[in-house]
Amino acid sequence: MELQAEMPELVLASGSRVRAEMLRAAGLHLTVLPVEVDEAALKREARVAGCDGAAAALALASAKAAAASALQPEALVIGADQMLACEGAWFDKPGDTVGAAEQLRRLRGKSHDLFSAASCWQAGRPRWSGVERARLHMRRFSEAFLRDYLAREGPAVSGSVGAYHIEGPGVLLFSSVRGESSVIRGLPLLPLLGFLRRAGVLRT
Amino acid sequence: MELQAEMPELVLASGSRVRAEMLRAAGLHLTVLPVEVDEAALKREARVAGCDGAAAALALASAKAAAASALQPEALVIGADQMLACEGAWFDKPGDTVGAAEQLRRLRGKSHDLFSAASCWQAGRPRWSGVERARLHMRRFSEAFLRDYLAREGPAVSGSVGAYHIEGPGVLLFSSVRGESSVIRGLPLLPLLGFLRRAGVLRT
Numbered sequence: 001m002e003l004q005a006e007m008p009e010l011v012l013a014s015g016s017r018v019r020a021e022m023l024r025a026a027g028l029h030l031t032v033l034p035v036e037v038d039e040a041a042l043k044r045e046a047r048v049a050g051c052d053g054a055a056a057a058l059a060l061a062s063a064k065a066a067a068a069s070a071l072q073p074e075a076l077v078i079g080a081d082q083m084l085a086c087e088g089a090w091f092d093k094p095g096d097t098v099g100a101a102e103q104l105r106r107l108r109g110k111s112h113d114l115f116s117a118a119s120c121w122q123a124g125r126p127r128w129s130g131v132e133r134a135r136l137h138m139r140r141f142s143e144a145f146l147r148d149y150l151a152r153e154g155p156a157v158s159g160s161v162g163a164y165h166i167e168g169p170g171v172l173l174f175s176s177v178r179g180e181s182s183v184i185r186g187l188p189l190l191p192l193l194g195f196l197r198r199a200g201v202l203r204t
Numbered sequence: 205m206e207l208q209a210e211m212p213e214l215v216l217a218s219g220s221r222v223r224a225e226m227l228r229a230a231g232l233h234l235t236v237l238p239v240e241v242d243e244a245a246l247k248r249e250a251r252v253a254g255c256d257g258a259a260a261a262l263a264l265a266s267a268k269a270a271a272a273s274a275l276q277p278e279a280l281v282i283g284a285d286q287m288l289a290c291e292g293a294w295f296d297k298p299g300d301t302v303g304a305a306e307q308l309r310r311l312r313g314k315s316h317d318l319f320s321a322a323s324c325w326q327a328g329r330p331r332w333s334g335v336e337r338a339r340l341h342m343r344r345f346s347e348a349f350l351r352d353y354l355a356r357e358g359p360a361v362s363g364s365v366g367a368y369h370i371e372g373p374g375v376l377l378f379s380s381v382r383g384e385s386s387v388i389r390g391l392p393l394l395p396l397l398g399f400l401r402r403a404g405v406l407r408t
Contacts, residue, residue, distance in 0.1 A: 027356075027373045145407045152231070169231045171386070172406070174394060181385035182375070193376060202376070203349045 007201050008122065011075040013068035018185050019080055026193060028202070030078075035067040043090065053085035054131045057117035062129060069121035076127075076201065079119045082186045084161045086112035091161050097154035100163035101146065104173070107162065109140040114162075116183045118192045120199075128195040132188035134179020136166075141173060149173070211405050212326065215279040217272035222389050223284055230397060232406070237281075239271040247294065257289035258335045261321035266333060273325035280331070280405065283323045286390045288365045290316035297365050301358035304367035305350065308377070311366065313344040318366075320387045322396045324403075332399040336392035338383020340370075345377060353377070 012020055015034030023030055042063055046056035058081075065079025084091040086107055094100040114136065119129035141149075149169060157163045157170065164170030166177070166184055182189035196202045216224055219238030227234055246267055250260035262285075269283025288295040290311055298304040318340065323333035345353075353373060361367045361374065368374030370381070370388055386393035400406045 025372050026375050142408050148407060167385075168229050171230050171393060172397060175398065177384050177394060180381050181371075181388075184385075189375060190378060190381060194379065203352060204346050 007076075009072070009075040010201065011068055011072055011077045013064040013077050013079045014081075016080070016186055019187050022182055022185060022187055022189055023078075026189070028196070033068050033072065033077075035064055035071070037063045037067055047090075053083040053090060053113055053115045054117070054133065056090070057081045057083040057115040058119065058129055058131050061117040061119040061131075062121075062126060065119040065121040065126070066124070069124050073123045075122070076199070077121045078192070079121065080187055081117050082161065083115045083117075084112055085115065086110055093161050094158050094163050096158050097150055100154055100158050101150055103163045104138075104146060104149075107138045109138065111135055111137045112162070114179070114184055116186050116188050118188050120192075120195060127199070130188045130191040130195070132180065132183045132191065134177070134183045136174055136178070136184070137176040138173050139175040145172075211280075213276070213279040214405065215272055215276055215281045217268040217281050217283045218285075220284070220390055223391050226386055226389060226391055226393055227282075230393070232400070234282075237272050237276065239268055239275070241267045241271055251294075257287040257294060257317055257319045258321070258337065260294070261285045261287040261319040262323065262333055262335050265321040265323040265335075266325075266330060269323040269325040269330070270328070273328050277327045279326070280403070281325045282396070283325065284391055285321050286365065287319045287321075288316055289319065290314055295365050298362050298367050300362050301354055304358055304362050305354055307367045308342075308350060308353075311342045313342065315339055315341045316366070318383065318388055320390050320392050322392050324396075324399060331403070334392045334395040334399070336384065336387040336395065338381070338387045340378055340382070340388070341380040342377050343379040349376075 010030040012030050012032050013035050020032055042060055046059050060081035061079040065077045068077045094103050114134045115131055117131040120127045153169055157165055164173055197204050214234040216234050216236050217239050224236055246264055250263050264285035265283040269281045272281045295307060298307050318338045319335055321335040324331045357373055361369055368377055401408050
C-alpha cells in the first residue's frame, strides 16, 4: 500500500487528471511531470511504420516516459497514452463542441477500440511496458439525443478523445462495453500494478 | 437525457448509494424508496429451488421491486440486487473487519462471479428484468498486504459483499477483472438503460 523507504520516486509523465486519480486511488504516491512530445508527428510515424492502435499507444507512452526519464533519471517514470481506433481511423481530442458532434456522428452505430498503454522507464531505459484493449459499441442515437447530450456535456468532453466520459452521461451513448474500466479511462492499470509489485514499489 | 413530462415517476427500490449515483450520473431523475425484504429467507429459498447466483440475484431484485410497487403503484420501480458467488458458495456483507478478513482469505487466489440484477415493475406487475455477470480473479496477496489493506479500508468495505471497493485500493486485490464496471458496482446498467429507452423514459 505504501512506497518502501528505499524505493525510487514514482513520476507520472502525463498531464491527465484521471490517470493520476486512478493511481492515487490505488494507494500510490506519485508526482506528476507532464512532458511535451510531438504526438501528431509520432502518430504519423506510427502510421507510416504500419502500426496498429495498440502499437501506436505504446510508442506514445514510451516517448513520454523517455522524455521524463531524461529529466529525472533517478525516478521510476510511468508514461501513458490512449488511442481510439474505429474502422482503421484514429481519433484525436475533438477540441470543441462542433468537433465533438462530428466525432460522435462518425462513431454512431459502430464499434471502436480503446488502447491504453503504459511504459515504465528508469535511468533512461525502459523497464516494462504494457497495452490493454477495451471495445465499445455506440448505439444509433437520435439527433435529438445528440443535441441534448452536447448541450449538457459538450464543453466537458471536448478534451476527451471520443467525446465521452463513460462514468457520467456518456454511458447513454453505448449499447455494449467490454473491457476493464481503467483501460477505458486511460491506463492498463492491473498489469501496471503487477509490474510495480514485481519492482518492489507495492506490497505483494 | 430527461424524464418526459407524461412519464411516471422513477423509483429506486434499493438503499445502495452507489446504485443511485450511477443512475443519476446517467442523467436519470429518481427517488429512492428502500424496502425491507427478508434477503436471508429469499436466498435460502433460492438455494432449495436450485437457483444459481444469477437467478438468486434476479429473485431478490424482483422481490424488492414488487414490494415498492405495492406502495407506489403509479411509479416505475427499479429493484436491484447483487450476488457474489465463488466455487458454489454465496457471500454476504461481512459486517465488520474480522468478517472482511475472513472473506478475503476465502476469495484469495480464486475467481469469483458478481451477478447484478435489476427488475422494473409498475402497477404491481413486472415489466422488465435483466442480469449481468462480471468475473474477477483475486491474486495470492500476502498476509502483510491484507493487514495493510484492512487497516486502511476495513471499516469502509465491511458493508460491501467481497470486502472491496474496486474504484479504490480494492483494485490492488485483483490480477484480472472482466465485466462492465457498473455490473461490478451493482447494476446491469446498459440493459437497464435500453429498457428505459424502450419504455419512453429516456430519449432514444
